[in-house]
Amino acid sequence: MAEHGHDHSEHTKGGAHLHHVLPQRMIFMVAGALFALMVLTIWAAFWFPVESLKENTFFMQVLALTIAVVKASLVIYYYMGVKFGTRLIKIFAYGGFVWFFTLFIMMIDYTTRPMEPVPGWEKQSSSALPRDTVENPE
Amino acid sequence: MSDHASHKGDGPEVYFQYEDIDQQQESYVVGMWSFLATEVMFFGALFLIYTLYRWKFHDTFFGAHEQLNWKMGGVNTAVLLLSSVFVAFAVHFAQMGKMKIVNLFLAGTLLCAGGFLVIKTFEYGAKFDHHLFPNHSFSYADPEHHESKSFWDEKLPSVLQMEKHEQEGDPKNARLFFSIYFTMTGLHGLHVVIGIIAISSLMILIKIKSSLITDYVPVELVGLYWHFVDLVWIFLYPLFYLIPR
Numbered sequence: 001m002a003e004h005g006h007d008h009s010e011h012t013k014g015g016a017h018l019h020h021v022l023p024q025r026m027i028f029m030v031a032g033a034l035f036a037l038m039v040l041t042i043w044a045a046f047w048f049p050v051e052s053l054k055e056n057t058f059f060m061q062v063l064a065l066t067i068a069v070v071k072a073s074l075v076i077y078y079y080m081g082v083k084f085g086t087r088l089i090k091i092f093a094y095g096g097f098v099w100f101f102t103l104f105i106m107m108i109d110y111t112t113r114p115m116e117p118v119p120g121w122e123k124q125s126s127s128a129l130p131r132d133t134v135e136n137p138e
Numbered sequence: 139m140s141d142h143a144s145h146k147g148d149g150p151e152v153y154f155q156y157e158d159i160d161q162q163q164e165s166y167v168v169g170m171w172s173f174l175a176t177e178v179m180f181f182g183a184l185f186l187i188y189t190l191y192r193w194k195f196h197d198t199f200f201g202a203h204e205q206l207n208w209k210m211g212g213v214n215t216a217v218l219l220l221s222s223v224f225v226a227f228a229v230h231f232a233q234m235g236k237m238k239i240v241n242l243f244l245a246g247t248l249l250c251a252g253g254f255l256v257i258k259t260f261e262y263g264a265k266f267d268h269h270l271f272p273n274h275s276f277s278y279a280d281p282e283h284h285e286s287k288s289f290w291d292e293k294l295p296s297v298l299q300m301e302k303h304e305q306e307g308d309p310k311n312a313r314l315f316f317s318i319y320f321t322m323t324g325l326h327g328l329h330v331v332i333g334i335i336a337i338s339s340l341m342i343l344i345k346i347k348s349s350l351i352t353d354y355v356p357v358e359l360v361g362l363y364w365h366f367v368d369l370v371w372i373f374l375y376p377l378f379y380l381i382p383r
Contacts, residue, residue: 021230021233021234022226022229022230022233024227024230027223027226027227027230030226031219031223031226034219034222034223035216035219038212038215038216038219041375041376041380042208042212042380045208045376045380045382054382055383057196057382057383060382061381061382064376064377064380064382065373065376067376068372068373068375068376071372072369072372072373075222075365075368075369075372076365076369078226079222079225079226079361079365080361080362080365080366081167081229081358081362085167086164088164088168089164089167089168089171092168092171092172092175093171093174095175096171096174096175096176096177096178096179097178099175099178099179099182100178100179100182100185103182103183103185103186104186104189106186107186107189107190107193110190110193110194111193
């Protein structure tokens with residue numbers, strides 16, 4: 001193999017350092033945030049102070065998932081080093097998670113199936129779910 | 139503190155297909171990320187299944203989720219977060235070229251992973267004894283089985299013990315809940331086991347100063363995998379243990 005200089009001040013093609021070291025202070029800060037958010041999600045699930053909101057399933061679920069997404073973002077962005085990655089690494093890293101969210105477009109089918117403007121031939125209203133699992137078949 | 143990773147000696151060899159060491163190492167990391175993207179697809183489908191049935195049978199899912207021990211799940215979350223912090227430190231010291239300290243942190247990660255599996259064993263054991271594993275012995279909302287004692291419950295420290303909840307909801311759909319629960323947490327547990335194998339192999343390679351470990355990249359790749367395992371649990375915990383009414 002030929003000689004290769006390892007000049008680490010050189011920028012890679014993506015315009016970012018490949019060899020960035022995550023400082024210890026940042027590891028501690030992210031760790032603190034992660035543990036705090038973990039406590040927050042348990043607190044919110046059991047001891048959320050606003051009664052009217054606590055009874056709102058949708059709100060509570062969105063709250064729990066928002067905390068989870070923030071935690072996940074901290075892990076991906078800092079611990080998994082996407083923040084310091086090249087553009088190529090970023091696009092591969094984000095690609096997987098973009099796919100994750102687009103997957104849920106499929107729920108449109110399940111939620112709108114009972115809203116068919118033209119009724120089907122079957123006497124029963126159809127469901128996209130397997131038949132045995134329909135909770136209250138009419 | 140240096141802003142850039144250092145290499146011992148001349149550093150790793152650059153293979154002929156790469157322009158320079160940066161491009162070579164970038165390709166390793168990109169390769170790992172594309173593997174992780176397939177993992178996201180794999181777990182993504184399972185999360186979609188969960189979403190669908192949870193949306194359809196919310197009330198039963200709420201009733202069934204009260205059978206799970208959220209305290210143990212919480213301890214497991216903390217254990218996995220701690221292991222992630224250890225891995226972050228391992229990668230940090232690998233980038234500084236201090237491989238002895240790396241092994242120390244990797245050992246800490248292994249300890250956490252082992253602890254996670256022990257706690258999981260207690261959880262699964264109790265579910266089996268309470269007839270909540272969705273096989274032929276599955277029984278839900280049946281008073282006879284509900285009273286059944288479990289070795290795994292009695293051995294649990296009192297802080298982690300939970301009062302028994304009434305088994306509410308349709309047994310058929312509760313079975314669905316436990317199927318999804320065991321599938322998702324089971325596959326996650328399998329990933330933890332694979333992670334343990336990967337981390338211990340890496341520790342041995344570092345210990346014997348293998349020629350495979352020329353720089354920090356192997357530690358970084360194993361670290362990426364471990365962080366992903368943590369990532370999945372971050373979502374599993376609220377979705378299974380903390381379902382709102």
